[in-house]
Amino acid sequence: MLLTKHLFALRPSKSDWIFAIKTFFAGILALYIAFSLDLTYPVWSITTVFIIANPYAGMSASKSFFRVLGTSVGATVSILVTPLLIHTPWLFTLFLAVWVSGCLFVSLLDRTPRSYAFLLAGYTTVIISFTIINNVDTSSVFELALGRFIEICVGVVCSAIASLAILPMNFGPAVENQVSRIFKDTRNIFDKIFLDDDEVRTYNQSLNKITADIANLHTLAIHLSYERSKLKGMTRPVQEMLHQLSMLVANMVAMAEKIKQLDQINPLYRQQLPDIHAHIVTFLKSPEIQTSPELNILPDNFEQDFKRLFSHTTEEQQILVAGLKMDIRHFIQNFHAISLMWKRIQAGNFSLPEILLPLRVKSPHLHRDYAMATRGSISAFIVVMLSGAIWISSGWYSGYMMAEMAAVTACILTSMDNPVPALKMFMRGNIYAAIIVFIYLFGVLPQVTEYWQLAVVLAPAFIGCLLLYPHPPLTALGVPMMIGLTMGLGFHNHYQANLVSYFDASMAMIFGPAISIWVMRVVRSISPDMSAQRLLASHYKAVRKTLYIPYGEHFRIHLRAMLDRIGVLNSKSVQSPTLKNKINLAIIECSAIVDLARIQELIVLLPKNHAIVLNLEELTILMDDYLRAKEYKQDFEAYQIKLIEKIQQLNLATDAVQDLNISERLQISLINIRNSLCHVDQPNQMAS
Known part of the structure; x- marks a missing residue:
């Protein structure tokens, strides 16, 4: 019901249409090039375009880079290992399960877009290896691995052309807006802490939201290295500024706690706070700091304000006021330092104010959840082993597709606490896609004789799915439907439609995620x-x-x-x-x-x-x-x-x-x- 509500409420904007149309163009171009080069599986070229598609050019470019990197590693591992283990299916499956779980473990610990490379290295090895096994009589290991790499690269290049050359939407302005909003929220909380008796009791809820925004923005800042906005290449300076901003949040907590403690002893001192607050705000709005030595400057009447405050406090409040004075001094210095950093970043200056010591973004300073990474890797290991065992034991021709889909779905959503609902949506998208694929395979495509006709008939379904991408509540449906459509249509240079093969492939696309759902529910999911x-x-x-x-x-x-x-x-x-x-x-x-x-x-x-x-x-x-x-x-x-x-x-x-x-x-x-x-x-x- 909720999904239906979001679908009926969908009103694509102009930017949504631009994104959908240019992404569709990139996919059709990639498929045309793959056909022209007579690649073994042209479907991977067009599927790659839709997998890495993102409204922001920087995000799409970074995902493209890490996809190529991960695919190259996965293809290399397949080339090295498949000839050694192809005749020992159980041992081969065990190796792939260990490899996928190890790559996923590292991916879950990384917590940046770089994790995508580790993710791809894991399940790409499974896809290439299982495809090789299924076609071992007609193709060589090297030929299939190289073909897969070329197919991916074709999709990546076409996606880059479309996202960077056709009305690109850069991530930099979005970062600027988010940083500006964090600054605004910080100033508002500072005002309320000093002037609002009620807010000081619940201020931590407001600051908690800021810490969540900082954590999210830190991981997204890496995309700035892959676009053309004025913040291009500013990933590390932005992350360093976010480090300092998080310190400012801790400083504000200390200030608020002291004010709260002072209120509990004797609230009469509050009569002096509006003047102190007004002088600080005026000072912070004064001409921006230009050099590092200026960061230590305080408002002219800072000392007089606190002398007056001391005279209106009880003896018991004196120590707290002294601590508050120190915290406010640090707040002013930190606020100006962050403002100076942000001004330099916007001007393309990588340097850090000399008064600040960098935290060195290469250091392991972010939270890493080893326990959840372990549970995720164990669940992926079980999924690969179980799906491989079903394929080996049953001899099902399309079992390799089931095992591939099981490995993919065991990896892509494991960063969530409970991936089961999202996996169910993934399977639901595949079911919808299977219905649409049936209509195309047996009703539409038999009438197509030219490539331009193929592009025209595919446009409604493909663009419709792409319009769901920019809307978070609908992305979980749009992406699996898009993947299901391209994989189900299985584009080749010659039209081949077989009812048995269609049902075989459709069942494999559904049973694979079903295995992941069952294992995830038992092993991985937590509330x-x-x-x-x-x-x-x-x-x-x-x-x-x-x-x-x-x-x-x-x-x-x-x-x-x-x-x-x-x-x-x-x-x-x-x-x-x-x-x-x-x-x-x-x-x-x-x-x-x-x-x-x-x-x-x-x-x-x-x-x-x-x-x-x-x-x-x-x-x-x-x-x-x-x-x-x-x-x-x-x-x-x-x-x-x-x-x-x-x-x-x-x-x-x-x-x-x-x-x-x-x-x-x-x-x-x-x-x-x-x-x-x-x-x-x-x-x-x-x-x-």
């Missing part, structure tokens, strides 16, 4: 709630790890990975209110890890025999126990109580620290840990 629980466990483990990481580049990379994980967490459609609350609290917990590192720094600065040093070390052990209990879903309340009591003791013990700077910094960090990690609502509640 979004289960996925979120696993990510939360990884989050608590990462927080615990920061207890032992000194502040520096490695620490910042670790923090970036934590914020990226929160972005992934917020993409989950969880149903449990408890889980939703834990996800909302996760970003608050991230704001405290800088304080964990700061405590380790302060321990080094204090005299080794100082009594407070032993207490701080005991605090570290308690935090480790507390976070470990949360990670393993154990009873953490007892550890939480002990931890809060220890923080209370340390707050009193800071009076014995002679260095007032160290004492103040220590108190700020202890308060942040108490409220952000232990989630104490009232700063005084444990003292009583």
Whole structure:
């Protein structure tokens, strides 16, 4: 019903029609060239065009590059392995299952468009190898592998010609719009944190959305290297700017938490916040920063504003105000640094402001889900083995197509928590395509005698499917229908239509995904709630790890990975209110890890025999126990109580620290840990 609703609501725009028509033109051109070159399987040329099709030229080009790369690897493996194992079908199937599962495992860990190359290397080997086995009496291994590679390249070249030469739509402007929207959302949240009493209580939900946008944009930025917009080649600078923006999000969390804590003690201080906010906003809107040294400049009345704020706060609020002042200073510096980076990126400047240390995008700083990658690779292994066993045991002529489709569908959707609904839609698309193929094969194509006639009769069905591509709710139907149509029609230089072969091939196109659905449901599928629980466990483990990481580049990379994980967490459609609350609290917990590192720094600065040093070390052990209990879903309340009591003791013990700077910094960090990690609502509640 929902699909029907989206279909009836579809109103293709001008850009949709341009995309569909030029993609159809590229497919027809690829098929014509494949016919002219008398390639063995021209169908792969036109199918390649429709598989890599994307409204954005950069996305299409990057997918084309990685498809050629993956296909070349898969073809090479087929050429090397098939002659050795072709006479031992069970061993050959075992090798292919191991190869596909290994490639899929790496692909799932990559989390960038590069993963497509690993994906293709896996199932392309299966497609070429099984096709070779089915045609071993008429073709050589090298001939079929080389032919497949050429067929793919023809499709890729034609797709590139159409997407880059005919009214190209670049991804760069979309990136600019998304970055601008993130900047706007960030400024709005900053305004509300200072001026809206209600917003400061729920600000983390708004920031969670920003972390999800940053995580999504980071993986898409790689497409910028494959297009002609003014952001061409700016993948790494954009990703580095997103790193810094995620740090700004953590900084805003720390600010909001301090304001929330100040509100709980005595809200009268808020009378001074509008003036501070107005001066900061005016300063941020002033002429843009041009050089790195200017990043350290603060508003002229910054110190006077905070002196006035200090005079309107209670003694208990003094430490929190000092921490808020530090956080606002960092926010201003970070905001200007990010603005300068974005200005340089738009001007084609790759350089990073000298005041900032790059996180080096080659570092493994993004979240990687090894457990889900393992489950996905195991399910692919079982699918290939099971489909291969059915083919070997039954001797079904079209069984090779079933095994190929099973391998493909076992790989393409495994990044989802539960790929079963999407696989069902894939199979549904193949069923619809089989009906249309029957009409074409036995009703339309027998009347076609010229190539231009073929193009004309194919246009309605093909363009109709392509119009579904740009609309996410309908893409899951349009793509499998398009693949089913091209593969079902099985284009050759000579028309060959056989009713038995048609039903054979149609059944294979349906049974292959059915095998994947069954295996995925048993082995791979998990609910979004289960996925979120696993990510939360990884989050608590990462927080615990920061207890032992000194502040520096490695620490910042670790923090970036934590914020990226929160972005992934917020993409989950969880149903449990408890889980939703834990996800909302996760970003608050991230704001405290800088304080964990700061405590380790302060321990080094204090005299080794100082009594407070032993207490701080005991605090570290308690935090480790507390976070470990949360990670393993154990009873953490007892550890939480002990931890809060220890923080209370340390707050009193800071009076014995002679260095007032160290004492103040220590108190700020202890308060942040108490409220952000232990989630104490009232700063005084444990003292009583």
